[in-house]
Amino acid sequence: MTTMAHALTDSRTMLRRQLLHLRRYPSLTGMLIGMPVIFLLLFVYVFGGAVGTAIGGGRAEYVNYLTPGILLFTVAGAAAGPAISVATDMTEGIVDRFRSMAIARGSLLTGHVLGSLVQNFLAVLAVLGVALLIGFRPNATPIEWLAVFGVLLATAFALTWFAVALGIVADSVETASNTPMFLSLLPFLGSGFVPTETMPAGLRAFAEHQPFTPIIETLRGLLLGTGIGSSGIVALAWCAGISLASYLWAKRKYNARTTR
Amino acid sequence: MTTTVHTRPAVSVAGLRKTFGEKVVLDGIDLTVTEGTVFALLGPNGAGKTTMVRILATLLPADGGSIRVAGHDLHSDPDGVRAAIGLTGQFAAVDRLLTVRENLRLMADLHRLGRTEGGRRVARLIERFDLGESAGKPVSLLSGGQQRRLDLAMTLVGDPRLIFLDEPTTGLDPRSRHAMWQIVRELVAEGVTVFLTTQYLDEADQLADRIAVLDHGRIVVEGTADELKRRIPGGHLLLRFTDPAALRAAADALNTTHRDDDALTLQVPSDGDVASLQAVLGTLELVGAKPDHLAIHTPDLDDVFFAFTGAPATTNPASEETR
Known part of the structure; x- marks a missing residue:
């Protein structure tokens, strides 16, 4: 029982450390918010007229179509945060200090994950705010809004653990800041920016079966009332699978990590 | 109790x-x-x-x-x-x-x-x-x-x-x-x-x-x-000369352990006590080889290091950094 209590206390301490990091290094969070906002504006105002017409509507319809994808793009981009912060800890002496102390082993990683979820929450709120300002008009009920945040949380949790593992295995902070970038591509290679039906066959097959598409379809359904079908359950299954696999990978690599 | x-x-x-x-x-x-x-x-x-x-x-x-x-x-x-x-x-x-x-x-x-x-x-x-x-x-x-x-x-x-x-x-x-x-x-x-x-x-x-x-x-x-x-050879005097001839003369007259012809130095075993110092200086006076510089070296850990690992240690942190 005390082990459990210690784990909670230590994780809280490590979360406090991460929150201090967020305050001391606001430019990282700024970048994680700025990128999706720029893409949102770019796609709505530059491509929005043409793409909106093509999918049957106009710029106003395209804001609605695009926003769920941009929200996922935000969460995918935010994965760079924990990858960088974990890799920084791993390449500096501080990780040895933590590991030579009688603290709950996992608390360092838990602190990074919780800190990243806070960062994700801030980023999603900011991007959602900009989307609403430029004409995003969801029709979600309060329950559906809760579900939207639930799905985003599940996704952020999965991608954060994945990024933590990448941060541990990276041999430098630079590598760690680059490797999660492919995650930001996935919303493009799915139903985030244009419907998958418009893609060539091979790409379309990939787009329809990669994990981000069911997540986007679920968000879109909850926010705008389009059909969700089996996407919800598939999305959560992907999140659970990625979370578990990444958690186990991160834990194994963290424990095995000895010298650098 | x-x-x-x-x-x-x-x-x-x-x-x-x-x-x-x-x-x-x-x-x-x-x-x-x-x-x-x-x-x-x-x-x-x-x-x-x-x-x-x-x-x-x-x-x-x-x-x-x-x-x-x-x-x-x-x-x-x-x-x-x-x-x-x-x-x-x-x-x-x-x-x-x-x-x-x-x-x-x-x-x-x-x-x-x-x-x-x-x-x-x-x-x-x-x-x-x-x-x-x-x-x-x-x-x-x-x-x-x-x-x-x-x-x-x-x-x-x-x-x-x-x-x-x-x-x-x-x-x-x-x-x-x-x-x-x-x-x-x-x-x-x-x-x-x-x-x-x-x-x-x-x-x-x-x-x-x-x-x-x-x-x-x-x-x-x-x-x-x-x-x-204590486990390593004792200390020595380090004598430096300005003139190769004086170095040779001194080397012939003294019981030296090490001779460096380039640096013009000699090492003579000594505990660093005054009596042995006087004896060495007396001998040098006698053969007319006047050292320009004299240093007393008592054994330090550097010698230990050298004796047991066969390599000199770093004694000066500054030289380590500038290397």
Whole structure:
């Protein structure tokens, strides 16, 4: 029982450390918010007229179509945060200090994950705010809004653990800041920016079966009332699978990590 | 009723082995560190010093041997070991984004000291390590010496009875170096056991009760600084001449151990006492070979190092840095 209590206390301490990091290094969070906002504006105002017409509507319809994808793009981009912060800890002496102390082993990683979820929450709120300002008009009920945040949380949790593992295995902070970038591509290679039906066959097959598409379809359904079908359950299954696999990978690599 | 005070070993190691792949890094190490003393592990770069510390501090598993640290078996009770030790590694283990005070607070929280006790210890350590003026500054703005002091202060938040210092003064300027030595002496006076590694002979000589010389994964010699010095050839006089003829004349007349024709120097065995000094100078006077310069060399750990590892050690941190 005390082990459990210690784990909670230590994780809280490590979360406090991460929150201090967020305050001391606001430019990282700024970048994680700025990128999706720029893409949102770019796609709505530059491509929005043409793409909106093509999918049957106009710029106003395209804001609605695009926003769920941009929200996922935000969460995918935010994965760079924990990858960088974990890799920084791993390449500096501080990780040895933590590991030579009688603290709950996992608390360092838990602190990074919780800190990243806070960062994700801030980023999603900011991007959602900009989307609403430029004409995003969801029709979600309060329950559906809760579900939207639930799905985003599940996704952020999965991608954060994945990024933590990448941060541990990276041999430098630079590598760690680059490797999660492919995650930001996935919303493009799915139903985030244009419907998958418009893609060539091979790409379309990939787009329809990669994990981000069911997540986007679920968000879109909850926010705008389009059909969700089996996407919800598939999305959560992907999140659970990625979370578990990444958690186990991160834990194994963290424990095995000895010298650098 | 009588009580017996046992001085139990703070560290006892028998038959410790560690290999990285094919490379044997530690090859059958036996050593004992008595509580309340300073033990110095001395060795050149790559001798295995850091590996040794990382194993004792539970960061790295040993491949073989039995090890007890602070009364706990390293293999079966690593958390017991961790609760009793403090580690200050070679690279400042500080959080650069946090301030000095926040770093110390972090340690206090991880030791679960509570608000009041934690705050008290943090304040005391800031005072003791002369970090008051920079307490609110982010660590990234501190000098190297200040970072190293903070590093050690963080190690002390948990009040460890056994401290590992891995090359605590490497890269420090002389003033910071002496400040660090002073802190180590104060810790020992409080009853803390210190296990330190160093490549500087004077550091081991200054601080350590016992010294073990590690070379290629083996302890080649162990003892007090005096014991080690006694085990090597005695001291000598170093005579320097300005004229090769005088050097030759002196070399013929004296019992020399070493002659350097380029530097025009001679080494003559001597304990450095006045009588033998006068005898040498008398002989030189007689043959008309007047030395330009004379130095008395009493055996130091450098000689020990040379004698037991077959390689000169780094004695001067400055020359190490500029290399």
